[in-house]
Every structure is written in C-alpha cells, then in structure tokens.
Amino acid sequence: MAGERYRSARLGTARTRRRLVPLRYSFSVTAPRTVVGSFAALMALGALMLKLPVSTQDGISWLDAAFVSVSAVSVTGLSTVDFPQTFTAFGEVVVMVLIQLGGLGIMTFTTLGALIIGRRVGFGELLTLRTELGLVDSPRNALSLITQIAGITLLVELAGAVALAIGFVRHGLGLGEGVFQGVFHAISAYCNAGFATLPNGDLLPYAGDALVVGTLSALIILGGLGFPVLVNIYHYRSARYLTLNSKLVFIATALLLLIGILSVAAFEWSNPHTLGGEPVGTRALQSLFQGVTPRTAGFSTVDYAQMRQPTLLVQIVLMFVGTAPSSTGGGVRVTTLVLLFLIVYSQAKGGEEVRVFRRTLPRRLIAKALSVLTLATLLVIVGTLTLMVSDELSLLPALFEVTSAFGTAGLSLGVTPELSAFAKVLVAAVMLVGRVGPLLLLLALSSRQRPINYRYPEEGIALG
Numbered sequence: 409m410a411g412e413r414y415r416s417a418r419l420g421t422a423r424t425r426r427r428l429v430p431l432r433y434s435f436s437v438t439a440p441r442t443v444v445g446s447f448a449a450l451m452a453l454g455a456l457m458l459k460l461p462v463s464t465q466d467g468i469s470w471l472d473a474a475f476v477s478v479s480a481v482s483v484t485g486l487s488t489v490d491f492p493q494t495f496t497a498f499g500e501v502v503v504m505v506l507i508q509l510g511g512l513g514i515m516t517f518t519t520l521g522a523l524i525i526g527r528r529v530g531f532g533e534l535l536t537l538r539t540e541l542g543l544v545d546s547p548r549n550a551l552s553l554i555t556q557i558a559g560i561t562l563l564v565e566l567a568g569a570v571a572l573a574i575g576f577v578r579h580g581l582g583l584g585e586g587v588f589q590g591v592f593h594a595i596s597a598y599c600n601a602g603f604a605t606l607p608n609g610d611l612l613p614y615a616g617d618a619l620v621v622g623t624l625s626a627l628i629i630l631g632g633l634g635f636p637v638l639v640n641i642y643h644y645r646s647a648r649y650l651t652l653n654s655k656l657v658f659i660a661t662a663l664l665l666l667i668g669i670l671s672v673a674a675f676e677w678s679n680p681h682t683l684g685g686e687p688v689g690t691r692a693l694q695s696l697f698q699g700v701t702p703r704t705a706g707f708s709t710v711d712y713a714q715m716r717q718p719t720l721l722v723q724i725v726l727m728f729v730g731t732a733p734s735s736t737g738g739g740v741r742v743t744t745l746v747l748l749f750l751i752v753y754s755q756a757k758g759g760e761e762v763r764v765f766r767r768t769l770p771r772r773l774i775a776k777a778l779s780v781l782t783l784a785t786l787l788v789i790v791g792t793l794t795l796m797v798s799d800e801l802s803l804l805p806a807l808f809e810v811t812s813a814f815g816t817a818g819l820s821l822g823v824t825p826e827l828s829a830f831a832k833v834l835v836a837a838v839m840l841v842g843r844v845g846p847l848l849l850l851l852a853l854s855s856r857q858r859p860i861n862y863r864y865p866e867e868g869i870a871l872g
Contacts, residue, residue, distance in 0.1 A: 440848050447510070447844055451481045454506045463499035471832055476503065478836040481510035482843035483736055485602025485706030485818020488825050488832060492605055500605050504592050510843065511599025511631070511736040512561060557635045560642060561598070568594035568627045575620040579613065597627035600737040602706015602818035615709035616690035621697050628705040632731030633657060652767050653743065657732040660742035664726060669699030671722040681714035702726035704737030706818025713822045717804065724808055727815035728788065738816030738842040740784045747777045776847065783846035788814055791838050799831045813838040
C-alpha cells in the first residue's frame with residue numbers, strides 16, 4: 409500500500425511537471441526577447457523624460473511624447489509635433505541620447521559600461537549582444553567587436569560634428585548653438601535618425617552648402633554600412649582582406665546610391681517646386697543628398713510633398729530595402745536583396761546552389777531572406793491598408809508613411825502630424841518592428857520549441 413501511494417505521488421509529480429513545461433517555455437528569457445524588451449523599455453523611459461515640463465516649451469501629450477520617443481529610439485525621425493517649436497534644449501538633449509542609445513543598441517552600451525567598470529561579462533550577455541548586433545560569429549567575438557565599434561563611432565561622430573559645426577556657424581549660428589547643432593546632427597546622421605533641430609526645422613537653407621551636405625551624406629553612408637563592415641575596413645590595412653559580407657554590402661550600397669541619385673536628378677531636375685530654378689551646383693548637391701537620405705536617414709533639402717510620383721516610387725523602394733545588416737538603419741537590408749538576386753541568377757543558370765565570389769551561401773540564409781521579405785511585405789501592405797481606412801489617406805501618402813516607418817527613414821509627405829491617435833500608435837508599432845527586425849520580433853513573441861528529431865517524406869508542388 410505504501411508503495412502504491414509512493415508511485416501515485418511520483419505520477420502526480422510527473423503529471424504536474426508535464427503541465428508546467430509549456431509555461432516554462434512560454435515565459436523563458438531568450439536573447440530575442442531581451443533585445444526587444446530593452447528597446448521597449450528605453451522607449452517607455454524616453455516618453456517619461458519627454459513628458460517632463462523641462463523638456464518642452466508648452467507641454468506635450470502622452471501620445472506625442474511616446475511617438476517621438478519611439479521614433480528616436482528606432483532612429484526613424486518621424487515626428488507628430490513641430491520639433492524646434494516644441495522641445496527645449498533639455499528635450500533635444502534627451503532625444504539626442506535616445507538616438508545614440510537606439511542607434512548602437514542598449515545591450516552594446518550596457519556591455520561597454522560593464523567593461524569600463526571592470527565587471528565580467530557573462531556568456532548569456534554576449535549571446536544577447538550578438539543577437540542585437542546581428543552577428544554571425546561566435547558570441548566571444550562580440551566582446552572584442554564592441555570596443556572597436558565604440559571607438560569607430562566616437563571618431564566618426566566627432567569628425568562629423570566638427571565639420572557640421574563649422575558649416576552651421578558659417579551660416580550665421582552662434583558658436584555655442586553651432587557646436588550643439590553640429591553634435592546633434594552628427595549623431596542623428598550617423599545613427600540614420602533624420603531628426604533636425606535647426607531653428608527653421610529643416611535643411612533647406614543648406615541645400616547648396618557642400619560642407620554640410622557632404623558631411624551629412626558621408627555620415628549616413630558610414631552608419632548604413634553596418635558595424636561588421638566598419639570593423640573590417642578598420643582592419644583592412646593590416647589584414648588586406650574583405651569578408652564576403654563586406655563585398656556584397658559595398659556592391660549593393662554603391663548600386664542603390666547610384667539609382668537614388670540618378671533618379672532624383674532625372675525626375676526632379678526640371679521640377680520648379682524642388683530642384684528646378686536652383687543653380688546647377690545646388691541641383692547636383694540636392695540630387696546627391698536625396699539619393700542618399702532614403703537609405704533610412706530621413707533628412708531632406710527639398711519639399712517631398714512637391715516631388716513627382718516616379719521619384720517618390722523610387723524613394724519608397726529605397727526605404728523598403730534600407731541599409732546593411734547590423735547597422736543603425738532599418739529595412740529588409742541590402743544583403744537580403746542581393747541574396748534574392750543571386751537566387752534568381754542561380755535558378756536561371758540551372759544551379760542548385762547559390763554561389764558568389766567562390767563561396768557557397770548556406771541554404772538557411774535563403775529561407776531567412778524569404779521569411780524577412782515576406783514578413784516585411786505583409787507588414788507594409790497591411791499597415792498601408794489600415795492607414796487608408798482609418799485616416800482616409802490615398803494610396804501614395806499611406807504607402808510612403810508606412811514604408812518610411814518600417815525602413816526607419818523618417819521621410820514623410822506631411823501627413824504625420826495629422827494622423828489620428830490610432831494611426832500614430834500603428835506607425836509607432838511599425839517603427840519598432842523596423843528597428844528590431846520582423847524576424848527577431850517574431851522569435852521574441854514565439855515560444856521556444858523543442859528540436860524535431862524526425863522528418864516527413866518530401867513531395868514537390870508546382871511553381872512558376
């Protein structure tokens with residue numbers, strides 16, 4: 409009898425354990441959840457800081473404070489308020505800090521702080537850091553990368569701030585104001601955020617200034633290359649070796665920049681509301697800048713609402729593609745686009761493997777690229793349709809707004825301040841997805857699954 413009771417107790421314990429297993433898997437802390445949670449927590453903290461009376465001149469609603477905070481942390485640049493007229497110097501500093509933290513990543517700064525104070529960084533933290541940076545190497549390599557990334561970021565932003573400060577002071581800003589604006593815009597450009605705190609609220613007066621436009625363009629491009637590529641460039645002098653990722657990023661970035669610049673010049677050169685009527689040198693600089701800035705940067709030296717529809721369509725495509733992986737920008741990433749073209753090229757040649765530069769790409773990358781593209785396309789389509797229904801927007805402004813939010817570009821046709829409360833929440837959610845990535849967010853929301861140790865028989869279906 410005692411043995412029966414003992415077995416019953418053991419069975420009851422086993423049943424209870426089996427019932428609790430799904431709960432453990434559902435609420436376990438994983439690297440994707442930590443990354444997404446850290447961004448969400450920073451956005452909430454930013455909203456609280458922007459809501460403080462010292463941050464604004466005449467106050468701000470909770471919804472607008474949250475929207476600007478999400479936009480800053482996701483390095484987007486969209487704003488529902490007139491930025492220079494709403495925020496004080498303290499509020500602008502808060503936004504600048506949020507941009508820097510959001511651009512480089514919260515776990516990056518946390519790990520860097522731990523190294524500075526001499527605290528040991530655990531393997532779990534390294535795994536989370538690797539997930540945030542989007543690295544494919546061993547988590548141990550993330551520790552050495554983090555110091556190099558911090559050093560490169562400091563040098564690039566410092567050089568950009570000095571050049572921009574000179575340009576702003578030359579245009580009539582005082583020394584103190586010019587230095588502040590130089591620092592703010594250097595961080596905003598390198599992190600591909602696109603927030604502008606200049607007195608007039610935009611960069612239109614600087615459209616013909618080669619120093620300002622050139623510096624901002626260089627910062628945007630460097631920030632969009634991705635941290636692994638920047639580190640590879642830093643070590644190239646000694647190693648004389650470019651990784652496959654760096655080669656593909658360079659090629660794709662150059663082609664996309666060329667398409668953007670030439671499209672603006674071709675479609676807007678004679679448009680009297682944008683480039684038309686300006687001196688030839690200013691037109692060339694505007695074409696250059698507006699070909700660079702859709703790569704998730706968000707700055708503009710023209711009125712986007714006056715652009716022709718062919719130009720806007722190209723800009724939408726560029727915003728959707730975005731920048732390189734592990735960068736400060738968003739979008740589906742240029743390597744995803746390159747991989748899709750390589751798949752098509754391989755299929756056209758009758759090959760079963762995707763090869764480039766004497767390397768064979770793993771099949772798992774093909775599945776990941778298709779997953780990212782599918783999720784991003786669905787998000788943009790559903791978001792556009794929702795905006796068209798909720799706020800009665802026409803197709804082009806709604807598509808432009810949602811794509812800009814997903815690509816963390818920050819460009820708009822002027823509809824952002826007029827969005828309804830529901831639409832603001834929707835666009836803010838799209839910005840968050842665009843910053844962390846749709847696939848990473850999906851992994852964060854899903855339960856951890858046990859490995860499958862069996863396979864079903866294969867059967868083909870008709871395609872094409």
